[in-house]
Amino acid sequence: MFAVVRTGGKQYRVAAGDKIAVEKLAGEAGDTITLGDVLLAGEGDTLSDAGKVTVSAEIIAQAKSEKVVVFKKRRRHNYRRKNGHRQMMTLLRITDVGTGGAKKAAPKKAEEKKAAPTKDSSEEKAAPKAKKAAPKKAAATKAAPAKKAPAKKAAAKKTESKK
Template identity: 75%
Template sequence: MFAVVRTGGKQYRVAAGDKIVVEKIDGEAGASVTLGDVLLAGEGSELKPTDGLTVAAEIIAQAKGEKVIVFKKRRRHNYRRKNGHRQNHTILKIVSIGAAEKKAAPKKAAAKKAEGDAPAAAEA
């Protein structure tokens, strides 16, 4: 199964087990990340709905990209400026593509609320 996810203003086609380099995401190496902005998903040539679909990934490393040299020059004016830049990147390993896990906490709260109503009904 594959998915197209959007992160850092770019789109990536991923499958389970892939390694991708994306814009910097907060987290330490070994931490798990959920990419929730899934644009497209499918298996082979068959597309699947993306409602509630998430991509689970693990951070492998935080790294810097290649140095980009910025050189400005205005001829005949003795104007030269040289500057460099290295972009921060995060290397991700895609663990799985699947539905979002729903938390059980709201069910417990509803059960406690039902228990709280029972004694009030018994008193009346």
């Protein structure tokens, strides 16, 4: 079975046993992660529901990619700049592509919901403070254009008096 996953702003076609290099992901060598953003899944010529498919991978190593040289030059102006950049990347080994991981992910969400009410109550207390601050900013922005308008009219009167 294969899947197309999105990570680090790029898309990768993966199958069990594949090794890929992706943008840096959190974790150490030996950790197992789940790539959640599955765009497409299938086996052979048939496609299956991508929402039910999970992709699990093992982190092989955290490394740097090859150096990219950035060279800027303006001819006849004695201007040359040479810089290099090595992007951090994570090497992954795809361990499983299938629907079995979706059932394991559901209990984790239930645990998060149990812990969430304590966080929600603190967020609700912080939210009214933010709402009160917003009208004050709006009032200040309305007052500022009113001050600018009389200044323009006064400048126009001075030019007429000079004639």
